[in-house]
Amino acid sequence: MNLAEFLAMGKYGAYVWPCIALTCAVLIWNVVAARRLHAEARRQALRRLETGRGPS
Amino acid sequence: MERTSPAAAAMLMYRRDLLLAFRHWDQVAQPVVFFAMVTTLFPLALSPELGELRQLAGGVLWVAALLAALLGLEFLFRADHADGTLEQMLLSGQPLALLAVAKGAAHWTVCGLPLVLVSPLFAISLGVPTGALCTVMLSLALGTGILSALGAIGAALTLGLRRGSMLLSLLVLPLAMPALIFGARAIDMAIEGEAARGPLLLLAAMLVLVLTLAPLAVGSALRISAE
Amino acid sequence: MNWTWLHKFASPPHAYRLAGRLAPWFGWPAFLLIVAGLYGGLVLAPADYQQGDGFRILYVHAPSAWMSMFIYATMSVAAAIGLIWRIKLAHAVAAASAPVGAWFTFVALTTGAVWGKPMWGTWWVWDARLTSELILLFLYVGLIALRASIDDRDRADRASAVLAIVGVVNLPIIHYSVYWWNTLHQGATITKLGKPSITGEMLWPLLTMIVAFTLYYGGVLMLRLRAEILRRERDASWLQKELAA
Numbered sequence: 001m002n003l004a005e006f007l008a009m010g011k012y013g014a015y016v017w018p019c020i021a022l023t024c025a026v027l028i029w030n031v032v033a034a035r036r037l038h039a040e041a042r043r044q045a046l047r048r049l050e051t052g053r054g055p056s
Numbered sequence: 057m058e059r060t061s062p063a064a065a066a067m068l069m070y071r072r073d074l075l076l077a078f079r080h081w082d083q084v085a086q087p088v089v090f091f092a093m094v095t096t097l098f099p100l101a102l103s104p105e106l107g108e109l110r111q112l113a114g115g116v117l118w119v120a121a122l123l124a125a126l127l128g129l130e131f132l133f134r135a136d137h138a139d140g141t142l143e144q145m146l147l148s149g150q151p152l153a154l155l156a157v158a159k160g161a162a163h164w165t166v167c168g169l170p171l172v173l174v175s176p177l178f179a180i181s182l183g184v185p186t187g188a189l190c191t192v193m194l195s196l197a198l199g200t201g202i203l204s205a206l207g208a209i210g211a212a213l214t215l216g217l218r219r220g221s222m223l224l225s226l227l228v229l230p231l232a233m234p235a236l237i238f239g240a241r242a243i244d245m246a247i248e249g250e251a252a253r254g255p256l257l258l259l260a261a262m263l264v265l266v267l268t269l270a271p272l273a274v275g276s277a278l279r280i281s282a283e
Numbered sequence: 284m285n286w287t288w289l290h291k292f293a294s295p296p297h298a299y300r301l302a303g304r305l306a307p308w309f310g311w312p313a314f315l316l317i318v319a320g321l322y323g324g325l326v327l328a329p330a331d332y333q334q335g336d337g338f339r340i341l342y343v344h345a346p347s348a349w350m351s352m353f354i355y356a357t358m359s360v361a362a363a364i365g366l367i368w369r370i371k372l373a374h375a376v377a378a379a380s381a382p383v384g385a386w387f388t389f390v391a392l393t394t395g396a397v398w399g400k401p402m403w404g405t406w407w408v409w410d411a412r413l414t415s416e417l418i419l420l421f422l423y424v425g426l427i428a429l430r431a432s433i434d435d436r437d438r439a440d441r442a443s444a445v446l447a448i449v450g451v452v453n454l455p456i457i458h459y460s461v462y463w464w465n466t467l468h469q470g471a472t473i474t475k476l477g478k479p480s481i482t483g484e485m486l487w488p489l490l491t492m493i494v495a496f497t498l499y500y501g502g503v504l505m506l507r508l509r510a511e512i513l514r515r516e517r518d519a520s521w522l523q524k525e526l527a528a
Contacts, residue, residue, distance in 0.1 A: 010330060012337035015401050019394040020321070023343040026390050027317070027499060030383055031310075034506035041513035046526055209449055213442045217432045226428060227446065230421040231453050234460035241467065262456070273449055276366075280441040 065150040066158040073162030076135070083131070087124040087167045088174055094120035095178040106183030113182040114243030118236050120178075121171055121196055122203065126228060128167040129207035130221040132159060133278070137215055142282050152275035157267075160208045160274070168200030184247055191246035191256070198259040199239040205263075205270040206231045212277035235262055293372045296521040299512045302505040309502030316495030323488030331485075340398040346492040348391040348412070350500060351419055352454075354384030359451035362444035374440035375515060377447060378430065379507035383500060385423035392416050411465035415458050422450045436515065 009016045060068070077084055098116045099109055109116075136142040145155055175196050176189045184192060210228040214220040242255035324342035331338040358380040365373035395413050400406050407413075426446055433439035481489070516522055 006326070009339065010336035012335060012339075012401055015337060015397050016325075016339050019340045019343055019397050020325070022393060023347065023390055026386050030386055030503050031506070034503050034510070037510040038506060038513070041510040042526060045513045045516070045522055049523055049526070209445075213429060213446055214432075219432070223425075223428055223432055226421070227425045230418050230425065230457070231449065233418055234453070234456045237460045237464045241464070258460075265456075269452065273445055277442065277445050280438055280445065283438075 060150070062151050062154050065148070066154045069145075069155050069158035070162050073159055074165060077162065077166040084166050084170065087128045088170045090127055091120050091124040091171055091174070092178065094123060095182065099182070110183035110185075110247060113179060113184045113247060114240040116182060117175060117179060117192065117196065117243060118199065118240040121175070121200060122229070122232060122236060124171060125167060125200055125203040125207060126225050128163065129204075129211045129228070130224055132163050132208055132211040133215050134211075137282065142278065146279060146282055152278060153271035156208060156212075156271045156274035156278065160204050160270075163208070164201055164204040168197070168204055171200055172197045179243075184243070187249070188243065188246035191252050192243050194256060195239045195242040195252070195259065198256070198263050199235050201263050202235045202259070202266050203228070203232055205266040209270055209273045209277060212274045212281055215278070215281040235259060238262070293370050295372065295512050295516050296525060298372055299509055299525065302508045302512075306502050306505035306509075309498050309505060313495050313498035313502055316491050316498065320488045320491035320495055323491060324485075328485045328488055329482070334402065337398070337401050340394055342488055342492050344391060344394040344398060345489060346496040347387045347394065348416060349493055350496045351384055351388035351391050351416065353497065354380050354387060354500060355419065355423070355447075355454070356451065358384060359447045362447040366441060366444040366448070371440075371515060372512075374444065375508055375511040376504065377444065378440070379504055379511050380500075381423060381427050381430070381443075383503055383507070385420065385427060387496075388416055388420045388423055392420060409465065411462045414465070415461045418457055418461065419454075422454075426450070 007013055007017070095116060098112065102108065102112070133142060136145070146152065148155075172193050175192055179189055179192045180186075207224070207228050210224045213227065214224045217223060238255040238258045242252040242259065245252040245255065320342065325339055328339070330336050358377045361373045361376040361380065364370055365377060392413065395410075395416065396407050399408050399410070399413075426443055429446055430439045430443045433442055513522070
């Protein structure tokens with residue numbers, strides 16, 4: 001089976017590939033978002049430590 | 057000093073809430089008027105043909121009742137929270153779950169029961185045959201009971217929050233969907249002339265389940281919200 | 284029995300470090316298994332006799348649906364533990380899990396709908412499982428909304444916990460009633476969302492994806508948990524040591 005046939009997914013390609021893409025996008029996004037949240041929380045915690053107050 | 061028994065306290069709570077509600081007749085009438093208007097919306101939106109309306113009647117009556125019940129729920133604890141009665145309830149040492157049952161029962165008497173009583177009128181306006189009217193009332197009676205109980209949980213959780221009423225609807229509606237399914241189905245079966253015993257029994261079972269568990273959740277939620 | 288190990292684990296600094304150490308142990312296996320599962324499902328598995336290559340959406344739809352329910356259950360258990368034993372970390376787990384679960388539900392719904400289009404010609408069918416997933420999404424959204432509207436963190440934790448428990452008790456009732464509702468109207472489309480009769484070659488990629496997604500959730504949970512712990516922590520001393528490192 002060559003690449004063209006694989007991508008076509010037997011005429012269902014237009015349905016299968018967007019689903020795979022969406023799933024991968026969501027999976028990647030959740031990791032990115034988790035990392036971002038952690039970085040932000042870290043930043044805020046450090047800032048609070050500097051100003052001498054405890055976290056809210 | 058004599059201690060009031062929990063049962064007496066519950067009764068007191070129930071009578072007090074009824075008294076307070078009937079001092080404001082307009083607030084009691086609002087859910088009923090809303091129900092009337094919503095059931096009028098559907099013929100206007102769809103068709104004046106009773107034959108067509110009859111097919112949707114179960115669903116329309118139930119959705120209208122659901123929305124009307126949601127309207128009244130926001131106020132279940134709000135007044136008590138505002139004037140400090142809720143704190144007194146928490147401090148009273150009476151079982152909070154029981155007081156919640158009393159308040160819920162009062163709410164149903166004031167919001168749910170009137171809906172049930174006027175429902176035959178609107179059912180007829182949607183083409184429901186007279187033979188099915190008993191089922192309509194029974195289905196809505198059980199249903200509004202379930203809604204009062206579930207709604208009390210939502211009302212307790214969202215107490216005092218901004219945009220609390222929207223959030224309340226968001227929380228209660230998914231939980232109410234099973235009741236909606238069986239309740240509307242019961243009415244539809246009755247319209248077709250079948251005995252709607254199955255769905256009605258399921259509704260009754262749901263009511264029993266909710267009545268058993270909801271008071272605990274409401275008591276817990278009240279404590280969380282008021283402290 | 285000596286329970287100090289449990290209390291030690293529930294202490295924020297310990298949990299913070301442990302979560303950081305565990306995250307890659309979830310993440311990398313998850314990644315590898317996803318690659319393997321997708322390869323097995325998209326390339327190796329034979330086409331379904333009825334649905335052709337279209338059925339391959341199953342390999343992302345079914346694991347997402349599974350995760351949407353697994354995460355809800357996990358979240359509710361964590362919430363209950365937090366409520367009953369007043370363990371803040373448990374509340375943090377519940378808070379961290381909700382958005383992930385909601386995303387999986389969204390993916391399950393979308394992939395389910397897209398799958399339906401070539402099979403039944405419409406972008407949406409009121410299939411029992413899709414409808415159940417939709418209601419589950421509403422439950423997730425309600426939970427996230429409730430937590431977001433309460434400013435006091437303690438009240439937010441406990442209120443969300445009550446709601447999660449109420450939701451999880453309702454979940455079987457909702458599933459059952461939606462399934463029943465769906466069977467009422469025969470002559471409509473086939474109710475099961477195109478579950479092909481599964482052979483071994485089709486099955487292992489599916490199981491691989493399910494395990495992979497579960498591990499993925501573990502990894503993301505560890506990451507989100509670290510952020511939650513930092514946000515909630517009041518005692519500054521361990522923070523200073525930890526963050527300076």
